[in-house]
Amino acid sequence: MNIGEIARRAGVSRSTVSYALSGKRPVSEDTRRKIQQVVDELGYRPSASARALANGRTSTIGLVFPPAGNHYTGMQLDFIGSVVEAAAAYDYDVLLSPSGVDSDRSFQRLLGERRVDGAILMEIRLADDRVDHLAELDFPSVAIGRTAHPEGSWWVALDHTALAAACVHHLADLGHRRVAFVNRPEQLLRAGYESAHRGLDGFTKAAAERGLTVRTYCCGDDAASGQGCVERILHDDPDTTALVTLNEAALGGLYRGLARAGRHVPRDFSVTGVVAGRWAETVTPQLTAADVPAAELGRLAVELLVERLDHPDAPPRHHLLTPPISLRASTGPAGVGTA
Amino acid sequence: MNIGEIARRAGVSRSTVSYALSGKRPVSEDTRRKIQQVVDELGYRPSASARALANGRTSTIGLVFPPAGNHYTGMQLDFIGSVVEAAAAYDYDVLLSPSGVDSDRSFQRLLGERRVDGAILMEIRLADDRVDHLAELDFPSVAIGRTAHPEGSWWVALDHTALAAACVHHLADLGHRRVAFVNRPEQLLRAGYESAHRGLDGFTKAAAERGLTVRTYCCGDDAASGQGCVERILHDDPDTTALVTLNEAALGGLYRGLARAGRHVPRDFSVTGVVAGRWAETVTPQLTAADVPAAELGRLAVELLVERLDHPDAPPRHHLLTPPISLRASTGPAGVGTA
DNA sequence: TCGGCGACTCGAACCGGTTCGACTGCGCCG
DNA sequence: CGGCGCAGTCGAACCGGTTCGAGTCGCCGA
Structure with missing residues (x-):
């Protein structure tokens, strides 16, 4: 043996x-x-343990993702799957670590006890203590997402600013003048989640550029919240004719809210946003959206991490992805306004 | 250091x-x-490696799940999340292993190289070589799902037979006489996935008991397949007034297919099945369904595994769950038949 | 014929912990 | 006053690999 x-x-x-x-x-x-x-x-x-002890490498990478308190979204599932698969191709195992912050027990286990050779971080915040901490230790890691100052570090990310802006331009081109923005939950926005902030920024700036009248909302990650959010939107400004959302989990609820209010999509009301393709296709009408290439992001993150592990002195690399908007059936020319 | x-x-x-x-x-x-x-x-x-080497325990459990080729469903996401969380509570880390069969490289890594103390298996088949192999080795493991002969082993599972039957009885009670069954993809059925088989069994037997006319279908795990499946159903028997599904990922497509065919849910057509609650709530009208308690299953699996690890000679335990049907809005009394 | 080199193999040390047996004082009891 | 037991500590062995230095052998060229 x-x-x-x-x-x-x-x-x-x-x-x-x-x-x-x-x-x-x-x-x-x-x-x-x-x-x-x-x-x-x-x-x-x-034995993996003996080998790890002898040569100081565990052949394992850590995938740090937020604790489940707030539901997982489909996007996260795709990340996990693609990271595991890509890691397997390089002969790495993946250790899952639910962790919000620096001082978490599970975060300490990964680093302090040297269970992993490197880490991939999900759910990045603009000011992220985990990223700072790892950078300080010079611990090999790759972030899925950008902090406020990502220079000199390793990451892959979606350009949420550009994506949200693209959604605005798409709607403006269709003639919409009063548009709402449905963001992730307020708690995440306050925590500084980069996708929520950059998406909001991109939306706001592009809307100003196009002279649109806008309102922005936070919305819980579930169908009921989505439905409630639409009610608020139509109550606050009944003349709203379109919305942009980053909130995948609320999507079904948004549609239901619109149906309840008697707004037909896309005739009376257009919906678009940033959502993984396979989820965009589950709603009817199918969502015109910037499809989040979650699987590709996961794969790229692993590639970068492996490169960093193999070449400890390699200069930082990153990938900023801006997938195009997939035209499906949920947006159309602005109509007469209220139904 | x-x-x-x-x-x-x-x-x-x-x-x-x-x-x-x-x-x-x-x-x-x-x-x-x-x-x-x-x-x-x-x-x-x-150092975790040194400690693992010295005392022969890694404080890690393996979560064996199928490779991503076929999409992940929301249910699997909930499993993963709850397993990780529950494991953390017992001071175990979770190592993800994509693995279909026994001889997989990643499966060999887990066992042969002793990277984990125990394993939790997902996506169980009626005849499952992984389960047999682990049983033979007397390796501590817990299955999420039952093989054809689960006696003497450790598992947690949903009683898909009873659940599918409950759906049939619910529809029969509402007066439906011609009902379709939408199963997981044919490839999974052929591979022997237990949920697909037991669900189909429960459906068929209960339907016979109630004298219903039924047809059964396999359906890909995506919206487009769901839509196509409804077209086949209505083409094969336009008088069908209800369907039961195990296929979470196809749900949105099923709804779309019905809408396209001009069938209003639940007035003209009832839909029910076995689906995780949070997904059942994303469709409109919300799905009347046996809610899969994925999080609870994950938690129970970890509890059982930890017990088995702590008491190597403990007699096998298991949990068979039969959640009740949550009445929501997608089922109603049988109407006049064709629209 | 001898030195040297290369191919192959071995023993020992090391990685960083845990654990066992033994040693040292000390206080307590008879 | 001597022996015993126990709290507290230490050194050494061990877990199962990897790796370095050194040794053996055969073969070559000088």
Whole structure:
């Protein structure tokens, strides 16, 4: 079961077994075959813990994501899946760590106890203590998202500013003049989530540029909140004819709210936003949206991390993605205003 | 940085530091304080690899889930989240392993290289080589789902047979006579996925019992497939007035298909099935469904696994859950038949 | 014929913890 | 006053790998 056992049965020393398996020194063809045969017979595989202790690498990367208190969105699921898959391709395992902040127990486990070689951080905030902390320690990590000052660090991100702006321009081009913005929950905005802030910024600036009348809302990550949010929007300004949302989980609720209010999408009211493609397609009419390439982001994050692990002195790299808006069926020319 | 360094600075031996931190032998109050002070100053945390090597436990559990090829469903996301959270409460980390079968590289890593103390298996098949393999090795594991012969093993599962039957009875009670069943993709059914098989069984038997006319369909895990499936259903038997589905991801597509065909839910057509509550609430009208308690299943799986790890000789335990049908708005009395 | 080199192998040390057996004082009891 | 037991501490061995330095052997060229 251990390397000593293999060595004994093959009639060689432990180091020879090690070299035969790793190929780091020449081993004669005869002994190599003999060792391989014993290994195959016993189904021997070297212990990960022992190997990790000896060479200081765990072959594991940590995926740090927020605790579940606030529901997970479909996007996060796609991240997780693609990160795990991409990591497997590079022979890395993925350790999941629910963690909001720096001082979390689980965060400490990852770093302090050296359970992972590197980390991928999700749900980045503009001022993010985790990112700062890792940078300070020079610990190999890649963020999915940008902090306020991402210069000199490793990250992959969506250009939420540009994406929200693109949504505004799309609506303005269609003639909409009064547009609402449905953001992530207020608690996340206050916490400084970068997608919420940058999205809001992009929306606001582009709207000003186009001379639109706008209102912005925060909305819980669930259908009921979405429905309630639409009620608030139509109550605050019944002449609103379109909305832009970053809130995937509320999407179904937004549609329901509009239906309840008698607004037909897209005839009376247009809806667009930034949402993963497969979710945009589940609603009727299908959502015209900037499709979040979650799987690609996950894959890129792993690629960058692996590069950083292989070349500790490599200069920082990043990817900023701006997927185009997929025209589906939820937006149309502005109509007469109120239904 | 390592325990020797702490020992030197505190002026004691390495073993004393170990005992002071673990409390496994008495240490005088004075030296304990001194050691603690040095530890705090240096922010020392013992290396997980070294500890794992020494005491043979990694404090990590493996979560084995199918590779992403076929999309993830929301349910799986909830599992992952709740498993990670529950595991953290017991001081375990969670290692993700994408794995369909026994001989997978990632499966081998988990077991052969002893990266985890135990495993939780998702997406169980009626005949599941992974389950058999683990049972043979007597490796601590808990399945989320039941194989064909789950006696003597550890698992948590939904009673899909009873759940599908409950849906049938609900519809029959409302007067529906011609009902369709929308299952998971054919490829999964053929692979022997237990939920697909047991759900189909429960549906078929209950329908026979109630003398209903039924047709059963397989449906891809996406909106487009759902829409196509409804078209097939209405083409095959235009007098169908209700459907039962296990396919969460296709739900939006099913609704769209019905709308396209001019069937109003629930006036002309009733929809029900087995779906996680938060997804059932995103569609309009909200889905009357047996809500999958994914979070609870995940939590229970971890509890069972931890018990098994703590008491290696404990007799097998399991939980079979049968959540009630939540009446929402997608089912109603059978109407006149075709629209 | 001898020195040297390269191919191959071995033993020992090391990674950073845990744990066991033994040693040292000390107080208490007989 | 001597022996015993216990609290507290230490050194050494061990977990299962990797890696370095050194040793052996055969073969080549001088």
